Amino acid sequence: MENLTRLWQSTGIYNFEGPQIVMMLVGFLLLFLAIKKGFEPLLLVPIGFGAILSNIPIAGIADEGGILYYLYLGIKTGVFPLLIFMGVGAMTDFGPMLANPKTLLLGAAAQFGIFTTLLGALALDMIPGMNFSMSDAAAIAIIGGADGPTAIYVASKLAPDLLGAIAVAAYSYMALVPLIQPPIMRALTTPEERSIEMQQLRFVSNTEKIIFPLMLLMLTTLLLPSAAPLVGMFCLGNLMNVCGVVERLSKTAQNELINIVTIFLGLAVGSKMSAGAFLQPTTLGILALGAVAFCIGTASGVLMAKLMNKFSDTPINPLIGAAGVSAVPMAARVANKVGLESNPHNFLLMHAMGPNVAGVIGSAVAAGVLLSLVG
Amino acid sequence: MENLTRLWQSTGIYNFEGPQIVMMLVGFLLLFLAIKKGFEPLLLVPIGFGAILSNIPIAGIADEGGILYYLYLGIKTGVFPLLIFMGVGAMTDFGPMLANPKTLLLGAAAQFGIFTTLLGALALDMIPGMNFSMSDAAAIAIIGGADGPTAIYVASKLAPDLLGAIAVAAYSYMALVPLIQPPIMRALTTPEERSIEMQQLRFVSNTEKIIFPLMLLMLTTLLLPSAAPLVGMFCLGNLMNVCGVVERLSKTAQNELINIVTIFLGLAVGSKMSAGAFLQPTTLGILALGAVAFCIGTASGVLMAKLMNKFSDTPINPLIGAAGVSAVPMAARVANKVGLESNPHNFLLMHAMGPNVAGVIGSAVAAGVLLSLVG
Amino acid sequence: MENLTRLWQSTGIYNFEGPQIVMMLVGFLLLFLAIKKGFEPLLLVPIGFGAILSNIPIAGIADEGGILYYLYLGIKTGVFPLLIFMGVGAMTDFGPMLANPKTLLLGAAAQFGIFTTLLGALALDMIPGMNFSMSDAAAIAIIGGADGPTAIYVASKLAPDLLGAIAVAAYSYMALVPLIQPPIMRALTTPEERSIEMQQLRFVSNTEKIIFPLMLLMLTTLLLPSAAPLVGMFCLGNLMNVCGVVERLSKTAQNELINIVTIFLGLAVGSKMSAGAFLQPTTLGILALGAVAFCIGTASGVLMAKLMNKFSDTPINPLIGAAGVSAVPMAARVANKVGLESNPHNFLLMHAMGPNVAGVIGSAVAAGVLLSLVG
Amino acid sequence: MMAFCIVLRMNETMAQGIELMLTGMGIVFLFLVMLIGAVKLMAYLVATFLPEAEPVSPTASSAPAANTVTPVVAAAITAAVHQHRATHK
C-alpha cells in the first residue's frame, strides 16, 4: 500500500507542471517540423527529443547525474561546436570563393543582419518583461550569422541560459531560408538583374586550396585572435580534406565523428530548453529578432551585390548576394532556384557557393568581435 | 643490483596473490566461452579481457589513474549503457509487435522472472555468508530481464559492487538461452500447441512506427518517469531509425558509436571483476539466481500464452511466449527453432519478434519500478 | 573609440611575441613536411596544426578552458595513446613472427638504441644549458623505440614538458627511416650477406594467433607488470582482430576509433609545443639524441642478425635486423628495398615483418623497465 | 532471542519483497496493457486519418533482379566488393 502511494507520487501524472507540458509540446513541434517538414532534421530531431527528455518530471535527465547533464559539458567546454565546425570545414569547398574572391564582400555585407539584430535586442530591452543584457543581445545577434555551430559556441560563452532558444531559432530560420529569402530577393532586384549570367569560374589549383585555410588562420591570428578557436578548427578540417595525405582522418571528421557529436550536441542543446528559461517573453523576442536578422542579412547581401555592380566591369548577379548569410548550402540553392525562374539557362549554384562560404567566415569574424568586446 | 632487486619486487611473480590468479582464470574462461563457444562475444571478449587486465598485480590498470578507471566513469554516470540502449533502439523493429499488440502481454508475463528472483535473493540472504540488501536483491533480480544494458544500468545504480557478477551472469545466460529455454518450452506445451500456425501479420505503416516510440515515451513519462532515461534513449534510437530523415545519425548510432561504447563498456565491466568483489559466496548465489530467473521468465511467458489462448479466438503459439524474456533476437530464434521441430512449415520468427521486443520494454518498466521503489 | 583601442589591444599583431612566431613557424614546417614530403602525415598534420593553434596569442586555445586543454586530458590520463595502441594491435599480424620466433632477438637487440640514448642524454646534461633529469633522459631515450604511442605514453608519465619535442622527434625520425637506415645497413653488411635468401615461412594456424596475444600478456604480467597497460591494450586489439567473433569491434578499433583519437592526440601533442618548453637548447639535444638512437638501434639489429648467423644453420639476411627498431611497416619495407638492390629476386618483406613487430614488443618492454625503475 | 529477531527481520524483509513483487508485476501489466490500448487506438487513428498504401509485394520486385545475376556478373560483384574493401582499409 505504501509502495503504491510512493509509486503514485512518483508518476508523471502526479508531478507534471503546466510549463513542462508546454515545453514537451515544443519538443514535439520541433520533431514534427524536422520529420514531416524536413526542417534541418539532423539537428532538430536530437534537439526536440532532448527538450522532451529534459522536461520529464522526476527523471532529472538534464539534472546533475543525468545523461544530458554530462553531454552538456561538451557544449560548456566548447568542444562539441568546435568539433562540428571542424567537420563542416572538412566538407567545405573554398574553390568557388578562391576563383572569385570579391564575393567575400557579399559574405561581409550579410553580417549586417547580426549587428542590426544586436541593436534590435537592445531596443526590445525597453519593453517591460524583456531583459536583455549586452551579452544576451550579442548572443541573440549571432542568429543573424545563419550558422549553427557558431551560434551555439557564442551563446554558450555569452548567454548559456538563452542557448536553447537561440539554437532553435538559428536552425529553424536556416530551414526556413527557402521561404524567407525569395520574396526579399525579388523585391530588391529587377528581372534583368536576376537574369545576369556570370563568367565561368577560373580553375583553382590544389596548392591554393591548401594554402588558403592556413592564410585565413594567420589573418585571424593577426587581426582577431578571439575568433581563432572557431576559424582554427574550421581551417583544420578544411586542410585535412584538401591536403590529400590524411584522407582517413578527413573522412572520419566528416562522417562518424560529426555524426556522434551532432547527436550529443543536439540532445545537450535540447536539455537547455527548460520551462524556466524558455517560456519567457524573451524567447518570443529572440524568435522575432532572429527572423529580422535573416531578412536584413539577405537584403544587405543583395544590395551589396548591386553596389558592387556599379563599380565593377564583370557583372555579379545580385541574387548570389543573398547566399552571403551562410546557411550552407541552402542559401546557395535558393539563389540558384530564384535565378532559374528569370533565366532558365542560368545556373548560379557554383557562383553562389563563393558568398555562401564567405558568409561562414564573415560570421566567425563577427563572433570574434562580439566575444572580444562583449564577453 | 639494487635495480634488479627493485625489478624483482615489481614482477608479477613476486606480487601475485591467489585470488588474482583465480580472477584471471575467470577472465580466460570468459574469453574461451566467447571465442570458442560463441557466447555473446561482443560483450564477453571485452569483459573477459577487462577482468584479466584489472587483476594484473602492480599495474593498477583499474585503479585511479589507470585506463579502466577512466572508462568506468562512463558506466558510473550511466552514459555508456544508455548509449548502447540508443543503438539497440535504432536496430529494433517494432513492426511485428505493432501488428499484433497483444503479444505485449507475453513481454509482461516474462518479467515474473525478475520478481521471483528478487524473492529468491532475499531468501538466500538467510544463508550465512550470503548478504543481500534489498538494493542488492533488486540489482540481481534484473538479470531476469535478459537485457544487458538494462542490467548494467540498474546494477550501476543499485549495487555497483555486484556489477561484474551481474553483467557476467546476464550475458552468459543470454548466450545460454538456446540451451536453457527449449526443455522448459517442451515441458509446458503439447505437440499440438507447438504446431499452432499463426495468422500472417498485418502491414504496419511507417506513420505508426514513427508515432510508437513517442507514444511509449509519453506513457513512461506519465506512469513511470524513473524508467525514462532507459526508455527515452531507446526510443530516440528507434525514432532516428524509422523517421527516415536522419539516416546518417541512425547508422552511426547502430555501428561506430555502439561499437566504440561496447569496447569501453565491456572493459569497464571487466574492471569491476576484482577478486575482493567477485570471489564471494554471493557470486555463486547470483549465478544460481540468474539461472532460476531465466527459467521462470521463460515458463511465465509460455504459460501466459496458453492462458491467452483460453480467452482469445486468434490462436497464439505458446512457444513465442518464451521470447518475452528479451534476449533479442536469440530467444525469438529459439522459439522459431523449437516450433519447426513440431511443424516443419511453421515459421514463428516474425511472430516471436513481437514478444521479444515487448520483453525489452517490459524489463525497462520493471527496472523503473525497482529504481523508483528501492533506489 | 574605446572599442577600437580594446580591439587593437586584443589583436595578434599587438600581442605577438617572438618565441610564439618561431613556434608557429615550427608548426608550419611540420605541416610542410607532412603534406609535401609525406612525413607521417596522419600524426604530423594534427601535431603541426596543434602547435600553430596553441601559439596564437590571446586566444588561449591550449590554456584552461580552451579545446586543446580538454583534449590534452586524453594524453594526461594515458587513454589516447593506449587506444591508439589497441588499434595498432588490431592492425598487426604476428604471423611472420610466430613462423620464425627467433627474429624476436632482432627486436630485442634494436632496443640497444634506447639505452645508449639514455646514456647520451645523461652525458649531454654536462653541457651547460642542457638539463636532463633521469626521468627526462628515460623519456628521451624511448624515441629510440621508434614507436609513436609508446613514446607519447612514456613521455606523458615521465616528462610531460618534453612531450612535444619527443613526439615530434619520434614521428619525424620514423618518417626519415628510409633515409637514415640504408647507409648504416650497407656499411655493416657485405653484398653477399645482403643477398641471403631466407626459407619460406611456415604456415601459422589461427589457434596460435589467438593464443599468442594472451601468452604475451601473461609473460608481461609475470615479469614486468609496469608494461601491462601498453602490452595489454595492444594484445586486446590483436585478439579482437584474430579471434574472428568480434569483427565489428575490431574494424571500429582499426578505423573510426583510431582516426578520432589520432586527431585528438595529434592536436593535444601539438598543444605541448609552447615556446617556453620547446625553444630550449634541450630540444636540439632531443633531436640529436633521437637521430643517434635510430642509428644505433638499426646497427644493433643488423649486428645481432650477423651474430645469430654465426650460431645458426638457417641463415638470416642481416638486413631484416634493421626492421627490429619498429617503425612498422616502414622499416620492413626499407629492408625489403635494400635487399632487392643486391638480389632482385629476394623479397624480404614478410621476413622483415617478424623483427618489425618484435620491435614493438621490445620497446614496450623497455618502456616498462623505464617506467618501473625511473618513474 | 537473537534467532527470533532474525526470523522476524527475515519475515519483514520477505514481506517487503512480496509487496514489491506484487506492485512490480502490477505496474508492468498495467503499463503494457495501457500500451496495447494505445497501440490499437493509434492503429485505428492512423488507418482512418493518415492511411498509407501498403507497398505491393515489396520483396518481389528485387527478387527477379537477384535471380538473373549471371556468373560473370557474380564475379564482378565479388571482385568489386573485394576491391572496395581492399581500397577502403
Added chain:
Amino acid sequence: MMAFCIVLRMNETMAQGIELMLTGMGIVFLFLVMLIGAVKLMAYLVATFLPEAEPVSPTASSAPAANTVTPVVAAAITAAVHQHRATHK
C-alpha cells in the same frame, strides 16, 4: 526621475550598441577586404611560382565510361553496392 534615468541608461546602452555595430561591421569588412587581397596575392604567387596544370575537362573522361555501362553491368553495379552495404552493416 526614475523614467528619466531609464531613458538615460537606454540611450547609453543604445549608444554602446551603435558603436559596437560600427566597430563590428568595420572589422568584418576590413578582415574580408584583407582576405581578398591575400587571396589575390596568393593566386598570383601560386600561378607564377607553383603553376599547376589544369586537368583537361576533368568530367569529360569519366562521362563516356558512365555512358557505356550496359544493362547487365548496371545490374552488377547495383547488386554489388547492395551486397556491399548488406555485408557492411
Added chain:
Amino acid sequence: MMAFCIVLRMNETMAQGIELMLTGMGIVFLFLVMLIGAVKLMAYLVATFLPEAEPVSPTASSAPAANTVTPVVAAAITAAVHQHRATHK
C-alpha cells in the same frame, strides 16, 4: 671544489645510467628469449593437440577469378566502386 662535486655527481648519474642500461637490455633479452621459448612450446602443443589443416594454396583459388575478369566486368567493378563511394559520402 664545486667542479669536483659536479664531476662526482656526473659519475654517479652516469653509473646509474649504465646500471639502468645493463638491467634494461638484460630484461629485454630475458623477456624476448622467454617469449621465443613460449612461442616454440605453443607451436609444438598446438601442432600436437589442436592441429589445423593448412589451407591448400589460399591465394591460388582466388587468382583464377581475378584473371578471368573481362573488360566489361572491370568497368562494372570500377563503376560500382565509384558509385558506392559517391553514395557513401
